[in-house]
Amino acid sequence: MRTSQTFSISFITRKKKKQPDLALLYARITVNGKSLEISLKRTIPVDKWNQAASKLSGSSSESRQINKKIDETKAQLYKTYDGLLKEGLLVTTQTVKARFLGSDQQHYTLAYLINYHKEKMGKVLKYGTMKNYTTTENYLKGYLKAQYHTSDVYLKQIDYQFILGFESYLRTLPSLQNNGVMKHMERFKKLMRLAEHLDWIEKNPTKRFKLRFDQVDMVYLNKPELEKIKNEIFEKPVLTINRDIFVFACYTGLAYADAKALNNNHLQIGIDGNKWIYTRRSKTNTAVRIPILKEAQKILDQYRNHPKIDGTENLLPVYSNQKTNQYLKEIAKVLKINKKLSFHTARHTFATTVTLANGVPIETVSKLLGHTKLSTTQIYARVIDSKISSDIDVLREKLNLLQAKENSID
Incomplete structure (x- = not known):
């Protein structure tokens, strides 16, 4: 009971x-005459400390910050003590300190x-997504070891300084550019949001961290480059x-995983009586329906009885993603195409050179790509120079007609 406790x-x-003019600040908690100290991890000037008031003298920014920290610590310690009493737990200096630091909830750690x-x-989540989370986890472990010399940390000990420190650590890694750093920070934010939803933390410090992605130019093939490869x-x-297979993706917009998984069950007769691809995007599970253009059908016919897919339901002999991209780089080198080709380049090419540049509305392109938001398509679907040129030619013609009418009236 409360009356039995002091x-x-x-x-x-x-x-x-080594610095006698400076001192470390501690909170001393006393339960039933037994005391224990908790470091506030703050260094203060000795001559400004007022022991009677338990405050730092003066009105400087430093004094205000230290005094605010003292008030917050005091309030949190009383809240911790009251919480233990309400839960009917044994209250000691050790249990108060453990609850205050979060170490009494050992399962509520980052690990x-x-x-x-x-x-x-x-x-x-998809395998690739979980693999990315594992990479983020490894970077978090590396940060903890390098910065804190530990392998784990309690969730309530993660503050904004910890978050900024993790970002700085990521930026020291030679393999990461800004957008790579931001993707790991994004996954870290999602993890902490999960902890917040589970009520494992009262406040989520990552909410204040703003992701700052650099705009990246999408790599795609223009019409002459596409013809050259074909x-x-x-x-x-x-x-x-x-x-x-790359060209097939250029005329269907399929991502690598979807092209690799393509089988006979995905071929259907569409509303127009022609062959369509009915599938779902591996990444988002979104339904996709794609009319098969002549160029794509030609490739399907060519590989119908290929030894690599003989005895399977697969429609194309797709190599591993790593091997495919390796061969595409070799192809670009042979053809002297000065672009970093990957399988995803085909998807961008479909959105720009094959569809948008030929007048297909962006809303239709969005459906063909399996996007749930038009804004996503606007990032993928680049307006290429030839389309800009043709649009301006139409504008010039309209302006010339207006000018001619005005002149005839005059």
């Missing part, structure tokens, strides 16, 4: 041995949160195969 809080300082996320989301005769058969 609880008090005071604040003391301890001078630094526990990450493992919980793996367990709950491992079967919901018409080239390669000496290596493996380059021919990967070129053909």
Whole structure:
């Protein structure tokens, strides 16, 4: 019961041995006559400390910040003490300190949160997404080891300084550019939001952190480049195969995973009586329906009985993503196309050169790509120079007609 307990809080300082004019600040908690100290991790000038008032003298910015920290600590310690009493737990200096620091809830650590996320989301999120979370986890472990010399941290100990420190740590890694850093920070924010929703933390410090992505130019092939790749005769058969599958994606807009998974069950007769691809995007599970253009059908016919897919339901002999991109780089080098080709370049090419540049409305392109928001398509679908030129020619013609009418009236 409360009447059987005595609880008090005071604040003391301890001078630094090598800097006697500075002192470390501590909160001293006393329960039933037994005391324990908690470091506030603050250094203060000795001559400004008023022990009687447990405050730093003066009205400087430093004094206001230290005094605010003292008031907040005092309020939190009383709240901690009251909480233990309400829960009927044994109240000691150790349990108050442990609850205050978060160490009485050992499962509410960053490592526990990450493992919980793996367990709950491992079967919901795609393999690639979970693989990215694992990379973020490894970077968090590296940061903890480098900055704090530990392997884990309690969630309530994560503050805004911790977040900024993690960002700075990521920026020291030679393999990461700004957008890579922001993707890891984005996943960290999602993890902390999960902890907030689970009521494992009262406040989510990552809410204040703003993601700052650099705008990236999408790589796509213009019409002459696409024709060049289509018409080239390669000496290596493996380059021919990967070129053909790349071109197929240029005329369907399918992402790598969806092209690799394509099988006979995905071929349907569409509303117009022609062959369509009916599938779902592996990344988002969004339904996609794509009319098969002549160029794409030609490639499907060409590989119908290919040995690599013989005995399977697959429609195309797609290599691994790594190998495919490796061969595409070789193709670009052979053809002297000074662009960093990857399989995803085909998707961008479909959105720009194949569809938008030929007058297909962006709303239709969005449906073909399987986007749920038009704004996503606007990022992918670049307006190429030839389209700008043709649009301006139409504008010039309209302006000339208006000018001619005005002149005839005069």
